[in-house]
Amino acid sequence: MSSTTERAAAQRRSSRVKSGLDYIDDRFGSSPFMRSAMDKIFPDHWSFMVGEIAMYCFVVLIITGIYLALFYVPSSATIIYHGSYKPLDGQSMSAAYASVLNISFHVRAGLVMRQVHHWAAVVFVAALCFHMCRVFFTGAFRKPREVNWTIGLTLLMTVLLEGFSGYSLPDDLLSGTGLRVVYSIIESIPLIGTKLVFLLWGGPFPGTSLIPRLFVLHEFLFPALLVGLLSAHLAILWRQKHTDFPGPGKTETNIRGSRFFPQYMLKGGALMFLTTAVLCALGGFVQINPIWLYGPYQPYAVSAGSQPDWYVGWLDGSLRLWPHWEFRSFGYEIANPFFPGILFPGILFGVMYAWPLIDAWIYKDHVAHNLLDRPRDKPFRTAVGVAALAFFSVCTMASASDLLANDWHISYERIIEILQIGVFVAPIGFGLIAYRVCIQLQRTGNMIIKKPIGGIIVRGGDGAYHTLGDHHGDHGANGDRLGGDLTGGGHLVRTGGGRGGAGEGAPGGAGEAASGGAAGDEVQSQRGSGAPKEAPPGVAGGETEA
Amino acid sequence: MTSIDESDSRPELDPRSGGRTGADQTDVPESLLPGTQEYLEDPRHYGIEEGAPWPDDVPRGQNDTHWRYEDDPRGARVAELRIAFCWLITLLSGIGLAAVYVAGGEAQVEGAFLFAGFAGLGVGFVLWARDLLPGHDVIASRGGLTHASDEADRRLAVQSLGRAVEPMARRPFLGKVLGGVLTVFGVSLVFPIASLGPAVDGQFARTPWRKGMRAVSEVGTPVKPSDILPNGVLTVFPDTGEPLDSQAMAQSAVLLINIGSAPFKVLPGRETWHIGSVGSTNCLVAFSKICTHAGCPVSQYDWWTHELVCPCHQSTFQVLLDCKPIFGPAPRNLPQLPLYVDPEGYIASQSGFTEPVGPGYWNRPIEINPFTHKAVKYS
Structure with a gap:
């Protein structure tokens, strides 16, 4: 926008865009929708792609x-x-x-x-x-x-x-x-x-x-x-x-990322071309x-x-792993392939469909969430998922039992027998490992705030301590006060000051009572409570393991 | 206050909007159009509904018009050239693709050009968005934790439903009649589905094997005992006098095995079912080739151990023990077919099978009459 001609050209383009949109809006009244659609924000995390x-x-x-x-x-x-x-x-x-x-x-x-x-x-x-x-x-x-x-x-x-x-x-x-x-x-x-x-x-x-x-x-x-x-x-x-x-x-009621137009639209299109x-x-x-x-x-x-x-x-x-059982009485039988071929996937999908209910029941969590859990913060759920993946992997390996026997020079009978045991042992074993890893990761995360954080500590006029130059501090990218904070455990911790998100169970704690420069206090209270497995604030009642 | 009152209380807008009113469209002056400085600074573009209170979690005054090389014209120019170069690759790939097609086509080269073409397009778009366009890292309100409506709207919806619910509930007779009618009519609509397949009439237990039918190879030639050497196997079908269709082949495939001098366990009542005597150099037995687990053809024969292995799920049958399953998911023996040598010296069947071939099902009989092919025993 440096020169006058550039400004004039921008004005001309803008009026052309306007007349194009007018044509559409006269017929569909679509401007509010289009504006909100183009301004829509998509988070940038790679796993969402x-x-x-x-x-x-x-x-x-x-x-x-x-x-x-x-x-x-x-x-x-x-x-x-x-x-x-x-x-x-x-x-x-x-x-x-x-x-x-x-x-x-x-x-x-x-x-x-x-x-x-x-x-x-x-x-x-x-x-x-x-x-x-x-x-x-x-x-x-x-x-x-x-x-x-x-x-x-x-x-x-x-x-x-x-x-x-x-x-x-x-x-x-x-x-x-x-x-x-x-x-x-x-x-x-x-x-x-x-x-x-x-x-x-x-x-x-x-x-x-x-x-x-x-x-x-x-x-x-x-x-x-x-x-x-x-x-x-x-x-x-x-x-x-x-x-x-x-x-x-990031909070439960805001969203941070790129605009749908132009960022997401172009990058989404690019992802389609790259996938192709x-x-x-x-x-x-x-x-x-x-x-x-x-x-x-x-x-x-x-x-x-x-x-x-x-x-x-x-x-x-699963057809290979299921033993040679079929059940027969009164002249009728339930034939062998029914159990591994119909019953097993039926139960599996049934559990998957019901999982949101099961999960809400386990964690006594019936409130809405927009912020995600980190897998480590829900060790039991993560363990269940890892166990399911282990189970799935053993079943998939079993479908290649003859090829594995060929490659590994083990008889196919042994492979099947090993996998028949593995189909029980692997989910339990990997589930337990996943559970332990989650707990350990929670502690690792906690260590970060226990370590000294660089920066200058200043005492404000209200008596609260602030750490300058601490990226865990209570400010957003552009210096605005956000009221939300990422402490070492990765949990979003609400401070008393500022916003109270609708319908959220804010955690009880010392930080609640504080106001103004509460961030420093909040970190202190987190440290003081020494609760490595503190549930995220959105979860009323916390986790059962906590 | 109803929603109608609310919209009536708002001022009429630009006539081009077709008389639509709403919070989104109120007082948008011409100056707030794309490209103007006022537009860029207008805080309403942060996804917050007009009239709604400004959420505390959205920083005011944020400006998402910045782009990477905004203050670096040289960098912007380089970025531009980079993008153009990516798209040039796409252009060249397109030409290459057309040339390969005209020249006769070659999957690998086509794949390479398609890859380069699409990749150039995609990378170009990513660079364009990253280097030259704004809209990164913006924060906006979600407009609440969920999109749940407020209590007043819910009550209004209940009212609208209630308009009809009450009058309907006052006519329970109609409800019952409708329920009955829909049930009968609905069931009648399902009937055409039955056209998709024939009625099940014992086909699962029957095979085309009949008394005196010769065993023929897949090309239809009859088989003499001397055609199969010791430890040899041959897949045979019944010679019904006409070519077998795929269904008959699938049901009637039989494996003729010359077990040589191996000790074959002859079950009582089956003393005459094999050809040649057990322990002599040539002893031929015949078993259904259809696995009793999932119906695959049991086609791998290990002559050293006299085991038959199904390649699908590795069910293993010991031929010398009347094809008893010794490993894997197969629950039952492979049914044996009684053989004899007919006067012309060809192998033929004494009768059909005495039990159903193939995998299990709900009302599978455990014994069938090999001459009438009717089920005789269920439990």
Whole structure:
């Protein structure tokens, strides 16, 4: 804004922007919404971007998926292959399998599209799982965000179904084997299993109905569900705003970060391009699902080393770990695959859906939160999460038992037996370790304020002590008094002076009574109380472990 | 005070807003438009509703118009060139991608150009936002801990609901009728789902194997006992006279095993089910290939230990003990098929299976008549 001409140019641009917005506003009255949308603030923590990576994977999946769908033939009709891939020339196979060979070898850019699509699916689920772990370990699912947690879980389940249905579409030997196992799992459901599996497959396995039906599910039903659920997920996020980690200047009722426009919009778009770039590199350079090596599906054939995509591995592993038990009486039986294939994931997802309730019950915490827990501050929750991850990892390892046996030169029986013990020991062990680590980290954090802090201590006119040059002090980035403070434990400690956040349980303590330059007092009182496991102030009643 | 009163009490705004009124739009003078100094200094852009009291946790006077190279024209110019360079990579990648496509396509090269193109675009945008655009590190109010409405609004909503709730509650008869009608009508709407699959009619227990059917290989050639050498295996299917569909193949696959001179345990009543005598150099037995765990074809045969291993979940069956499961999740033996050699010297089945093949299900019989193929025993 130095020269007059620059100012005039800015005025001209501004009036052009204005007339453009006028056109829109005359019709929609959208200026207040647009302003609040563009001014909206998003926190900058990197872990919040992983959910976005999942969303951008979905975008890549839709674009590459539409391209693939234009070439894919959803038909189980048997044909004799005479295409570009000579090793399978003259083989009889389904039209679906032949069309995927065609995409891979004949359609220009088809292979890279297919591999990007598959990689995007694999990364999608990984990003979703990471996102869910982040939300779990930091307590982001707490009130008022419980509904979005359940929507997110439903999204995860739909994505798993979407992924598995897509994985099955090529009708190759590997995916066909997966379908055979799923058929048996559904067949094993008490009372309705056989009827249900006939409705899904249109008769006995494998039949010719399933591939076209999977196509409908994979192309229309599941994506439509995903778009709907994702829209709801994002709309609720937009309304409730992001959570944020505690930190200097952050309180339960404010939000600190970058504006949606231009920062977040540009960086979000950039993240989409970068995600796409990485997926394209993977799709170009790293072979995935080479169905031409597996061959077409034959119901009487199977190859060794049949592993599903990673996100189904835990279910395959649980099938391997469950002993040879099935239960039978009065002429009816509950068949073996029901327990590891239906009951176990059912219980697991049931607990995950109920977790916000369980968590609120454990911590007697029914108030709303916008600031996140650090995992160390909720040792029990963190231990439960780590135990679940250990359990998941052991199950996933079990799905590779034959490969591990090969690589490690241990018999596959021993591997399974070790993992059968490990599936109990690992969650307990890692859970206990996580619990201890949390407690230790809490103490480590406490040490920081016990150490002498550099700076000059001055005594104010009201008699309170202030530490100058102490970044734990009671001021924000621009020198404003904030009333919030990050003490050594990482907890946001409220001081008596200034704001009283609506609906928050402020901690009782010496700091409450103080006013004015209370920050120094607050630190003192924290030190004096010597409570390393002091719960964050938002949690009424504190933690059970405290 | 209702919400209608509230909006009526506010002044009418700019006519272009279509008569809309609201706190957000009150008295926005022309001077507060993007690009002007007044706009930048206007405190209303910190996300705080107008008319609401200024939250204590939002610092006043913060200004989010600063950007990284604001005071460094040379740095800004370098930043600009950096961004342009990133996008130049994208441009070149685009040209490269088109050239590779025209030249015939090559997945690796396409992947490389796609990567470079998208990465250049993305990095350019990140640098643009970081170096040349404002909007970093701003603090704003959330407008309260949650977005919960106040008590008055909730009461008004209850009132609106109550308009209909009471009159409806006064007509319980209609409610009952509607409930009944919707139940019947709803159930009738579910009926078309039944078209998706046939009724279950014992198919899970039946296979196409019948008395006197020859065992044929996957290409349809009948098999003589001499075709399978000691410790050899062959997957066979029933010769029904016509090509088997995939469903019949999936259900009827049988593994013919020449166990050589190994000591095979013959169960009572199954003395004639194998070909050749146990302990001689050639003894052929036949078992269903469908795993009793999850239905995979049990296709790995270890001739040294005479064990069959399912590649899916490593269920292990000891052939010499009538394919008893000795490891893994499979709960039952693989069913044995009774064999004989027909007058022309080909292997054929004496009957169907005497028990259902494949994995378990709710009403699985434990014994079926091998000639009528009906379930004879459930418990």
